[in-house]
Amino acid sequence: MESNKNEITVAARLGIGFGIILAMMLALSVLSVFKVNAIDNSLQHISEVNNVKQRYAINFRGSVHDRAIALRDVTLVGDSEMAGVTALIDKLDADYQRSAKPLDALFSDAQVKVTPEEREWLNKIKQSETQTTPLIKKIIDARNGGDLEGARKIMLGQAKPAFVQWLANINGLIDQEEKLTSAESELARQGAHNFQSLALFAVAAAIAIGLVVAWRVTHYLLRALGAEPAEVKALANAVDRGELYHEVALRDQDRTSIMAVLLKMSRNLRSTVTEVHQASVAVTSISEQISEQNQHLSSRTEDQASSLEETASAMEELTSTVKQNADSARDANRLAQNASDIASKGGEIVGEVVQTMNLIDASSRKIEEIIGVIDGIAFQTNILALNAAVEAARAGEQGRGFAVVATEVRNLAQRSSTAAREVKTLIDDSVSKIHAGTELAEHAGSTMRDIVHSVKQVSDMVGAITLASNEQSEGIEEVNRAISQMDQVTQQNAALVENAAGEVEVLRQQAAQLNQTVSVFKLQRAGWDARPAPAAPAGAARLPAPEEA
CATH class of the missing domain: 1.20.120.30 (Aspartate receptor, ligand-binding domain)
Structure with a gap:
């Protein structure tokens, strides 16, 4: 104060x-x-x-x-x-x-x-x-x-x-x-x-x-x-009894005395009680409307909760299917990765085979050159043996032994030349086959590289499918969580609606109780109309005699 x-x-x-x-x-x-x-x-x-x-x-x-x-x-x-x-x-x-x-x-x-x-x-x-x-x-x-x-x-x-x-x-x-x-x-x-x-x-x-x-x-x-203490006490007792209709004649220019303040308080309290009474009636009406709307909201909330439960069940099935697809995609990705690894290893082996065939081809060419040398040596040996035989024949009896040796050398040279030709024939055949094998190996290496590239693309596609499946699964899980949260919110809304209905009922009861409490205050004398009493002049609604102490 x-x-x-x-x-x-x-x-x-x-x-x-x-x-x-x-x-x-x-x-x-x-x-x-x-x-x-x-x-x-x-x-x-x-x-x-x-x-x-x-x-x-x-x-x-x-x-x-x-x-x-x-x-x-x-x-x-x-x-x-x-x-x-x-x-x-x-x-x-x-x-x-x-x-x-x-x-x-x-x-x-x-x-x-x-x-x-x-x-x-x-x-x-x-x-x-x-x-x-x-x-x-x-x-x-x-x-x-x-x-x-x-x-x-x-x-x-x-x-x-x-x-x-x-x-x-x-x-x-x-x-x-x-x-x-x-x-x-x-x-x-x-x-x-x-x-x-x-x-x-x-x-x-x-x-x-x-x-x-x-x-x-x-x-x-x-x-x-502002007045005699007995009059102040009488007004205070009247306000205490709830009689707010009393008016008192104040002295001129009296605005600050206890009687003036008490009278002002009585008038303000009378106005406040009137407003409280009107507000309590309005609160009672509004609480009844809110209660009816809460019932409709509760019914709609229950329907929404049922729909959310069905949606959640369908989303759980979709989540299970997407998880299976994701698992299958991960298995396919793993198999494609294994196939890619095996194809890569096969390509490497074919490359090594091509390199080996090239080495064999080079070795065959060297052997062919060596055999040519051997064939030349055999030819020269044969010529030398022939020359030796001629000389042995010219020598007569003395050169007969040397002629035998020369004949044997010539035979050996012929056999070496024959063997060299046969080996050369075999080596030529092998070289031609080696060339064919090398070409096949190179073709196989190219094919393996294409296979590895294709397997890698398949692996990448399967990985992308796996990633998309995982993201889809996570998205569906988020949707499930959102639906679950919506379901919880809906349940909470339902509980809140029920609590609101209870609170509205309590509010209605409190409004009724407030109205009953406010009814204790008497705003007009018995028999007056319900209009609020204005500030009355002197002599209006005089106070009763003060109570004995």
Whole structure:
């Protein structure tokens, strides 16, 4: 809830008002304590200092006066009474000293206020004591020595004026203490009178300030409430009972008081309750329509789920067929690859055979050349043998043995030539066959290369078919997954439709409950029409009497 930060709160106003009164009471109490302490100090000083000094001085006066009388008796009484008079003088001197010691201590105390006049009178008393005490001893000694006339002369000529001065000094101290006591008493009376006047003024000021503060606080509270507390309470109780049709006459320009805010809250609450009631009715109608549409949507969702199940079953069969095709394509690809490998190996073997046939052809040509050489050697050997036979025939009987050898050599040469020709014939036949084999091998190698190329193309085509089958299988699996997801989504939609139907029913029930709850508020009096009541002037729909607390 927002509020004006610069506005002083009620608690602060009350605190300030009572704080001022309490501060004045506290100041008056402190001043009273101060004045009472001052008066008490004055009275205490009179009682414990001045009166004590005066009492000791009076004791001095009695002791000196009685000693003067006793000293006169020394010159009058007989010898038998002299001892009693002397003892009395000693007793009076002891009484004097018992008062002199505490008086000296009192004058020596730094905490005790001693005026210069008092100290001057005490010094005069001590001087008189110092002058008079030897005279008392002289008179007693003269009397005890039988010089009665001498004692009388000392008494009348010296002691009497000394005693008179001594008593005058003591009376001066007594009068000084009496003067101080009178001054202290007058000061205490004047302080009491001043305090009485100040207290009366402070009480009157406190009463005046209290009245002003009370008036200001009362005025502020009435302005803040906007009405009497009983009327504010009655309006609040009416709102608590749900009676939102009450109107109250506010003061002029009253927009911020509690009564104005409470009345505004009642009007806003009445408008809000009206809107909530209308909205709850609309929500009930809409929820019924949504419920009916959800039923149709649920039926269509079930049909769609059934169609998706059939599609999924067909796709599973298609997936199985495509997987079989892919497997067959992979097997064909493997066989084609094996055939390609075998054809490649056959081509390599045919190439090696061609190379071997070429080597054999080259060797046959070399053998043919060697056989030609052998045939030439045989021919030359035959010629030589013939020449040898001719020469052996010319030699007659001596050359017969050589002729036999020459004949054998010639026969051997002929057989070698015959064998060479036969070998050449065989080699020529072999070379021709080798040429034919080489041509066949080369043709077979070309054919094998064509076969390898064709097998490679077939292998590539089968590989492409395999790849396409795999991609088709993956695509169908993706379609299956999509269909499965669609089926799941459809099932979820069906579940959501059922949940939505349940939620719509709950919404309808809550709307009905809200409508029933809102019906607690009374927007018009009994018998009025259903139109919202405008801001009524003073006197319209007055509040009932406030309830007793």
